[in-house]
Amino acid sequence: xTDTRKTRFKVDGMDCAxxxxxxxxxxxxxxxxxxxxxxxxxxxxxxxxxxxxxxAAIGAKLSxxxxxxxxxxxxxxxxxxxxHAHAHDDGPSHRQEDTGTRTPAAASPMGLxxxxxxAGGEGAxxxxxxxxLTLFSGVALLLxxxxxxxxxxxxxxxxxxxxxxxxxxxxxxxxxxALAGTPFSIEMLMTVAAIGAVVIDAGExxxxxxxxxxVGELLEGVAAGRARQSIQALAALVPKTARLEENGVTREVPxxxxxxxxxxxxxxxxxxxxxxxxxxxxxxxxxxxxxxxSTPVLKGVGAAVFAGTVNGDGALRVRVSAAAxxxxxARVIRLVEEAQESKAPTERFIDRFSTYYTxxxxxxxxxxxxxxxxxxxxxxxxWVYKGLAILLIGCPCALVISTPAAIxxxxxxxxxxxxxxxxxxxLERLGALTAVAFDKTGTLTDGKPQVTDIIxxxxxxxxxxxxxxxxxxxxxxxxxxxxxARAAAEGVKIPPASAAxxxxxxxxxxxxxxxxxxxxxxxxxxxxxxxxDDRLAAIARLNDDGKTVSVLLVGDVPAGAIAMRDEPRADAxxxxxxxxxxxxxxxxxxxxxxxxxxxxxxxxxxxxxxxLMPEDKQRIVSELRRDGLVVGKVGDGINDAPxxxxxxxxxxxxxxxxxxxxxxxxxxxxGRVGDVARMIDLxxxxxRNIRQNIALALGLKAVFLVTTVLGVTGLWPAILADTGxxxxxxxxxxxxxxxxxxxx
Numbered sequence: 001x002t003d004t005r006k007t008r009f010k011v012d013g014m015d016c017a018x019x020x021x022x023x024x025x026x027x028x029x030x031x032x033x034x035x036x037x038x039x040x041x042x043x044x045x046x047x048x049x050x051x052x053x054x055x056a057a058i059g060a061k062l063s064x065x066x067x068x069x070x071x072x073x074x075x076x077x078x079x080x081x082x083x084h085a086h087a088h089d090d091g092p093s094h095r096q097e098d099t100g101t102r103t104p105a106a107a108s109p110m111g112l113x114x115x116x117x118x119a120g121g122e123g124a125x126x127x128x129x130x131x132x133l134t135l136f137s138g139v140a141l142l143l144x145x146x147x148x149x150x151x152x153x154x155x156x157x158x159x160x161x162x163x164x165x166x167x168x169x170x171x172x173x174x175x176x177x178a179l180a181g182t183p184f185s186i187e188m189l190m191t192v193a194a195i196g197a198v199v200i201d202a203g204e205x206x207x208x209x210x211x212x213x214x215v216g217e218l219l220e221g222v223a224a225g226r227a228r229q230s231i232q233a234l235a236a237l238v239p240k241t242a243r244l245e246e247n248g249v250t251r252e253v254p255x256x257x258x259x260x261x262x263x264x265x266x267x268x269x270x271x272x273x274x275x276x277x278x279x280x281x282x283x284x285x286x287x288x289x290x291x292x293x294s295t296p297v298l299k300g301v302g303a304a305v306f307a308g309t310v311n312g313d314g315a316l317r318v319r320v321s322a323a324a325x326x327x328x329x330a331r332v333i334r335l336v337e338e339a340q341e342s343k344a345p346t347e348r349f350i351d352r353f354s355t356y357y358t359x360x361x362x363x364x365x366x367x368x369x370x371x372x373x374x375x376x377x378x379x380x381x382x383w384v385y386k387g388l389a390i391l392l393i394g395c396p397c398a399l400v401i402s403t404p405a406a407i408x409x410x411x412x413x414x415x416x417x418x419x420x421x422x423x424x425x426x427l428e429r430l431g432a433l434t435a436v437a438f439d440k441t442g443t444l445t446d447g448k449p450q451v452t453d454i455i456x457x458x459x460x461x462x463x464x465x466x467x468x469x470x471x472x473x474x475x476x477x478x479x480x481x482x483x484x485a486r487a488a489a490e491g492v493k494i495p496p497a498s499a500a501x502x503x504x505x506x507x508x509x510x511x512x513x514x515x516x517x518x519x520x521x522x523x524x525x526x527x528x529x530x531x532x533d534d535r536l537a538a539i540a541r542l543n544d545d546g547k548t549v550s551v552l553l554v555g556d557v558p559a560g561a562i563a564m565r566d567e568p569r570a571d572a573x574x575x576x577x578x579x580x581x582x583x584x585x586x587x588x589x590x591x592x593x594x595x596x597x598x599x600x601x602x603x604x605x606x607x608x609x610x611x612l613m614p615e616d617k618q619r620i621v622s623e624l625r626r627d628g629l630v631v632g633k634v635g636d637g638i639n640d641a642p643x644x645x646x647x648x649x650x651x652x653x654x655x656x657x658x659x660x661x662x663x664x665x666x667x668x669x670x671g672r673v674g675d676v677a678r679m680i681d682l683x684x685x686x687x688r689n690i691r692q693n694i695a696l697a698l699g700l701k702a703v704f705l706v707t708t709v710l711g712v713t714g715l716w717p718a719i720l721a722d723t724g725x726x727x728x729x730x731x732x733x734x735x736x737x738x739x740x741x742x743x744x
Contacts, residue, residue, distance in 0.1 A: 003051040004034060009058070011045050012068040013130065014038075019067070021400070026061055026180030033058075040404055045069070064176045066169070125222055134214040137166035141211050148204075156203050163207040166214050167194050184358040186395045186722070193388040197715060200381045209392070209715045216723020237308030238329055242273035245317065255307075256324040266316045274307050275327040276318035283314030287670070328669070332415050353399075361394025368709065385715070389708045392718040393701050398725035402693030405733035410686040413737045418654065418669035419679050426665040429649050431683030432630045436579055436676060437621055437643070439635035440590035440600060443653050444673060445566040447636075449478050451486035452547055453563035455538060459552075462492060464560030468552050470497045471510040471519045479548065480508075482564050507550065518553040522561075525551035529558055546599030565596070573604055575673030582680065585629065589617045589643065617643035634668075634676055651676060682736075689736055693729045700725045 014020060020038040023045060028036045032050040039045070047058065055071055062069040125131040140162035148155030167190075174187035190213055197206035242255045243265040250265055255273040258264065263279065266272050272285075284296035287309045296312055299305060305318060307327040324330065369387025372378035407424040414421055421427050438444050454461040469487035472480035473494065487494055497517070500510035507520015518528060522539050525531065531539075531551070539549045539561060547563040569575075576586050587607040590597050594610040601608035609620055617633075621643045624631045633640070633647035636654075644650030644664050652664035654671035668675040704721040707713040 004048055005051050005053065006046055006048050007053075007055060008072045009045045009047065009062075010070040010072055011038075011043055011062065012070075013128075014040055014043060014045075014067055022065055022177045022180065022182045022185055023062060023067065025182045026065060026177070027058055029181050030058060030061060039408070040401070044072075061180065065180065066173045066176075125218060130214070130218050133166065133169060134211070134218045137162070137211045137214050140165040141207055144204075144207060156201075159203040159207045160198060163194060163198065163203060163210055166207075166210040167191065170194075170210070170213070184362060186397055189358075189362075189391045189395055193391045193715070196384060196388045200384055202385065202715070205715050209719045212716065212719045213723060216719065216727065219723070219727045235329065235333060237271065238324070238327070239271045239273045243267070258320050258324065260320055260323055262320045264318050264320060266311045266318055268311060268313050268315060270311050272305050272307055272309050272311060272316075272318065274318070274320045274324065275322040276305055276320045278303050278305060278316055279319050280317040281314050283316055284312035286310040286312065332420060332669075357396050357399070358394065361396075362391065365390040365394065382711075386708055386711070389713070389715050389718040390705060392715065393704050393708060393721050395722040397722060398697035398700070398729045399694065401726060402697050402729050402733075403690050405730050406686050406689040406693060406736060409733045409736040410682055410689075414679070414682055417675075417678070419675055419682065420667040420669065421679070422665050426649060427683050427686055429630070429683075430632070430666070430680050431687050433584060433632045433649060433680060435585040435587065435624050435629040436632040436634060437587045437589050437617075437624070437647070438606070438673075439617075439640050439653075440588055440592055440597060441566060442636040443634055443671075444572050444588060444604060444606075445568050445600065448566060449482040449548065449564040450567045451482050451562055452565050452567065453542060453561075454486075455561045455563070457535060457558045457560045459554065459559040461560070462490075464552055464562065465490065466492050466494065467512055467517050467554060467559065468519050468550070468562055469494045470512045471500060471508050471517050473497055474500070475502075475508070479550065479564055483562060515555050519550055522549055522551050525553055525558065529553055529556055531558060535561075544595065544599070546596035565599075568600060568604055569671070569673055572673045575675070575677060576604055576606055578674060578677035579680075582677065584680070587620075587624075589620060589633075614640070614642050618646045621646045632676070636671075651679070686736060689733060693732055696732065697725050697729055700728075 011023065014023060020040045024036050024038050027033055027045070027047060032053040033047055034050070035048040037046045047053075059069040059071075126135060141159075144155070144158035144162035147158040170187050171191045174185055174191045177183075177185040177187060190210070194206045194210055197203065197209070239255055241252050242258055243250050244253045244258070245263045245265055258274050262274075264273065264276070268283070278299060278301050280301065282298070282300035284298050285305055286296045287306065304321070305316075306329070307322075307324075308329045322328075365387040368390055369384045372383045373380045404424070407427055410427055411421055411424075421430070441447050451465075454464055456464055459467070465483070465487055468483050469492060472483050473496075475481075484494075495512055497510040497512045500508060502508050503520065503524070505521075506524035507518060509516065509518045511517070518525065522531065522536070526536075535558065539551070542549050542561075542563040545563075545565070547565040549561050549563045551561045552559045579586055585607075587609060588597065588601055588604075589609050589612055591612050592610060594608075597608050597610035609616075612620070617640065621631055621633055625646075625648065631647045632649040632651055633643045634651045634653060635644055636652060640652075644652065649666060650664040652667040654667070654669040666679060668679070700721050704713055704717055708718060
């Protein structure tokens, strides 16, 4: 088996789909290259190549086309190996392959060509190569106009000279693209049109058209740069330094050097420099930069925190749980960049269409230029001029960028709201969902029991909670933690307990305030002290509601009971209502017992399938699909992985296992049920935007095609029909970056 490797490149100067097409075609034809995946909006290219492949040759090839390529090294050192890695565009992969890069901060670029010349690259636009070329061309055009006014006899030569300032670099790129396999590039169309205009004595107009073309390219670069910055800005959220605690001493270190397990101090008002778990302290954490959560979340010992979020008013000691290359923000950036390199079905169709469209336009332009003079004796100059204008109108840039620009903006906007989508194909399919199946525990519910009822038999409710919390001190059992959390929330002062011991499967016993206290199952309590029929009936009613009941005995007297249940998430009801309002069927798939599942299902008004094994969940998802439904599956555990893979779209909830995140097509970082509806809405907004972009691109071309043939418009409007449409389509797509703020 051939040893293959994947290398990701940062490509500067790639600002439109036409650029991506030329790069893809050129690199794909090189020896040793097996596959190429290019993302305009991320400004990256991933190449699958033989281990012996020549990266310098790839850089030189792109340099000849007018781009600068920089391979990005893995944070682990070197590019990642993938022994049978082939990037496919035919559909979403359920498993994301390591592309050899982590985050912009973690990468160690090995520059082949260090010139950042794309308008969308680093630095001000006028310092870029495209910016300088546009300025020089504009100055040359102004000088030509001035000289032509002062010395009319040399005006034609002055405009040809001004034309050559901008055209020579364009023509060079056209020739290189043709040699690399792209003969019908926009640069070639521009070169043919400009030279043809000079031949028919329209040099002044040709010079102006070349300048407008360069302006259009520059605007495309600025718009593309804005799209890139929307996601790359996330990397800037992580502070550069952290306060590391070692042996009682705190010192400042680079955040990227923090190792897993390190203890860091986060002062009030500081950004948290790494993912981790709070070991000491309590504070309100502003998670809006990472998850879109609109209000700060109060977190204490044991709670997880994300890199880039802002600590509130309390000092925290945090144990680092992920290295800089693998923290939440790094994973978000990596997932979005990988997703932007995978093409949606609509985008693949447009790409195939454009391969026939551009040669077709060239043929139409040739017929318009030749047939009227040959068949009807019309003016050669007039109809060649019209043919040249049609060449410019026919450039497919606006059409080709219409889909990837919208998808990239949506992927970036979703990521900034905690909605991660693994590619354009996933984004398209989300809007087509007609059914969504949810796991229960940790998805529709919080995943941990909460105290729901405190029943007083012989003592007050406060006393019942006080004694129960006393015997549960020091226990890590989920039910004990629920009691302690309720006591803390109500400010109950917990007395000390002595001689505490667990009774396997029954409960716990201890001495509190000099009295023997038992807290455990109703059955075990009944074996110690008989319970009245009224009390047994109350316990049965709570059990029927899917609640777990523990009885408190103080001495030989039943003092009370506490009921607990894994309660629905705060937004679960509203989130499911939003889906049903959109005509989407909802169903709960859970391995929990029928009684508990039915109680939760009734509260949330959702169809319930209970007592399921992982294979049962997968089978039900497959059955729903066979019934003609487009099914989404939402879950957070290992047992959800088979069903996530079987669904049309698998969605992992935040805080879920790595297996669920790996298997799923999408992920909800903050774990809000309502975010499922937001994902679907984002998909529908994106598809509307794509349809608008396609209509805008084709509509403008159709209008100018007709007006050009009728002689109403000429070369100037023709180039505006191309570059202007491209800029308008890109700006329309960028509207998707402004998603409505997420509400808790």
